[in-house]
Amino acid sequence: MNTTAHILVVDDEPDIRNLMKEILEDEGFLVSVAENADTARQLRREIQPDLILLDIWMPDTDGVSLLKEWHDSGLMDTPVIMMSGHGSVETAVEATRLGAYDYIEKPVSISKLLITMKRALEMAILRRENYGLRKHALTVSEPIGNSxxxxxxxxxxxxxxxxxxxxxxxxxxxxxxxxxxxxxxxxxxxxxxxxxxxxxxxxxxxxxxxxxxxxxxxxxxxxxxxxxxxxxxxxxxxxxxxxxxxxxxxxxxxxxxxxxxxxxxxxxxxxxxxxxxxxxxxxxxxxxxxxxxxxxxxxxxxxxxPLRDHYEDVPQLLDFYTNLFVNQENLPYRRFTVAAQNRLRHYNWPGNVRELKNLVQRLLILGNGMTIELNEVEPILSSHQRQNNNSSNNNQSMYDLPLREAREQFERAYLEHQLQEVGGNVSKVASRVGLERTHLYRKLRALDIDPKQTKK
Incomplete structure (x- = not known):
């Protein structure tokens, strides 16, 4: 068993929480505990646990409702084992339908729990490996471009x-x-x-x-x-x-x-x-x-x-990423017109190939029709230009502020920009800017930044 895995225990009874924490830490796991759904949501975002042990009956939001919330939000990438002292067959079936790995009755048999956890963690590893293999098989394996x-x-x-x-x-x-x-x-x-x-x-x-x-x-x-x-x-x-x-x-x-x-x-x-x-x-x-x-x-x-140094490769890159998203994410196929391609050839691409890839994905998701016209591309590029201009204007006005307020204004604009670049993914921003994830979450809360509201 991967004894370095991080386990999140969610249970409203402090005796059970503490006992589970003590037992699992003795087994070599890292363990965090939550007494209710709100704390569980916060810790799930901050620590990104490898496995969650979730009690069903809690006073604020019950475990099945929390599981459904994660299921509906597409957050079932972490295995969840449900626990209950007085459940039913219907509850177990519902939890399994929502993506729970297994259902264990209280009082919990530690030997059974450890075996179930071992299997759940192994399944999660295999699922990630299989996803990685499928994704890599569909992604570029050779640099694109004939320049x-x-x-x-x-x-x-x-x-x-x-x-x-x-x-x-x-x-x-x-x-x-x-x-x-x-x-x-x-x-x-x-x-x-x-x-x-x-x-x-x-x-x-x-x-x-x-x-x-x-x-x-x-x-x-x-x-x-x-x-x-x-x-x-x-x-x-x-x-x-x-x-x-x-x-x-x-x-x-x-x-x-x-x-x-x-x-x-x-x-x-x-x-x-x-x-x-x-x-x-x-x-x-x-x-x-x-x-x-x-x-x-x-x-x-x-x-x-940078991409601006070999702009003649832009049409080939547009074609490649269009086909990639059509095959990988089942997005509808759309073709860039010559006018749209020509505009994108002469764009500066400050975010390089990554920015081009994100633009293609956005146009396939949000657009309609078989073709991508110039008038659909232009507003996106103009929006990027306005963001750059606003950033410059904000920088000028910051000189008139006290140091603390100027620093906060810069940090807010900087982190909002970084979140937009990665679609609101806090983990990716933490890696890009060189901050520990927990430190970044604290800073976002202090600056009143909601990652969900900063997606492109």
Missing amino acids: EIMSALREQVKRINQHDTAVLITGEPGSGRTLFARYIHQNSRRQSAPFVNVRVAGMHPENQALELFGNQNSSTPSRLEQANGGTLFIKDVVDLDVAVQARLLNCLESQFFFRNGGAEPVPIDVRVIAATDYDLDEAINNGHLREDLYYYLNIVPLRIP
Whole structure:
């Protein structure tokens, strides 16, 4: 069983909550508790538990109603096990229909509970893996575009893969750094071995170390062990704590490491591809990136240009993502007219390929008709321009405010923009801006920002 899983126990009886917490922590789980539906909703958003144990009979909102709320909101990606001391067959059937993994009667048999939890967690892992395989099978596996720039980049990857050295990928957010990392791996001698993607932005240094090097007392292998024989992709390398950077460099140079709390060396054979959107000279000068790690990673540099530098690829990208969303999300097919394509070719694309992908998805979801005309595209681009202008005007007016108010105004505009860019997904914003998720939730509440109201 994955004993590092985070369990949320929802029960209005404090004795049961505390007992469950004590027992599950003795089994090695991380445990959070909630006494009612409101607390459960909050904790579910903040900690994103791996499994929820949900009592049916609670004073404010009963467990089945809360389960239905999550089901109707599309939030059944976390397995839920229902608990009740006086339920019925009808209640159990209703809970199962709404997506509950299982139903356990009180008083709870601990042995039965642990077995049920083990199966639920294993099922969740398999479901995520299967979804990831299906999604990856439908997504781009090769950089799209026939421009000279993209052709030259593909040729550069061929030269890079004549060797097995580290690679450092730079480029603006949304330009395709992860895509090129996968492309390098898929065309290397390690293509049949794992490609392991690790994101460290927003993590506490201790969690970064646990993510990379694992824990001696945990059954979960570290990212380095998962990537053994293959490729480890570190997307936000400058966001690594400098002490973790030193430990990583030592590991890469020696090809072995020590787990946290361990004394035995763990040998590895790993190729590292790192990426960043930071200015590297500035990152080194301000101490965010160790110079020795930079020199190790930068043996073979690869810069991904912004989309505005190869705008001639825009029509091909529009066509690709249209077909992607039609096949992947069953959206209705719509064709961009020549006038719409021409306008988008001459757009600046500050968000690069990611912005183009989001625009295509939005037009397929919200639009009508078989074609996407210029008059449908123009308002979206104009809206982006107004947002940029408003941001500039707000910045000018901030100079007349006291420091605290100016900082709050900037943070509110900044976080609202980030939420819009990722469709209101707080977890993605936390990763993008380098904040712990719980810290970000507190800041959003303090600034009175509702993520649901900031979706594009």
